[in-house]
Amino acid sequence: MEFIPRFCKTGKEHFFLLGPRGTGKTLWSRHHFPEALLLDLLDLEIHRSLAARPERLIELVAANSQRSQVVIDEIQKLPAI
Numbered sequence: 001m002e003f004i005p006r007f008c009k010t011g012k013e014h015f016f017l018l019g020p021r022g023t024g025k026t027l028w029s030r031h032h033f034p035e036a037l038l039l040d041l042l043d044l045e046i047h048r049s050l051a052a053r054p055e056r057l058i059e060l061v062a063a064n065s066q067r068s069q070v071v072i073d074e075i076q077k078l079p080a081i
Contacts (some may be wrong), residue, residue, distance in 0.1 A: 004074045036069035037061065041077040052081045 008017075008028070017025050030038070032051050037060065041047045061070055072081070 013048055026073055033069045033071055035067060036068065036071045037064045037067045039070065039072045041072065041074040047077060050081055054078075057081050 010032070017029065021026050026040075030035075039046055039050075039057075039060065041050070064070075075081070
């Protein structure tokens, strides 16, 4: 899949990227934040881990403190976190 540059301003501390399925949100996130901790909730192991213990998110972020950004993809799958 080819990356098509888009104009999108990000928040200074955090932001939500919303849009219809298949429009390139994940591709855009991976392109703009290649060093970020990426948590894809379509990955069943990650989803199960966070569903069972939502506080695990804090542990994952702490264990990856060298990364300055965290991307949680498909967050609607687990609104408790």
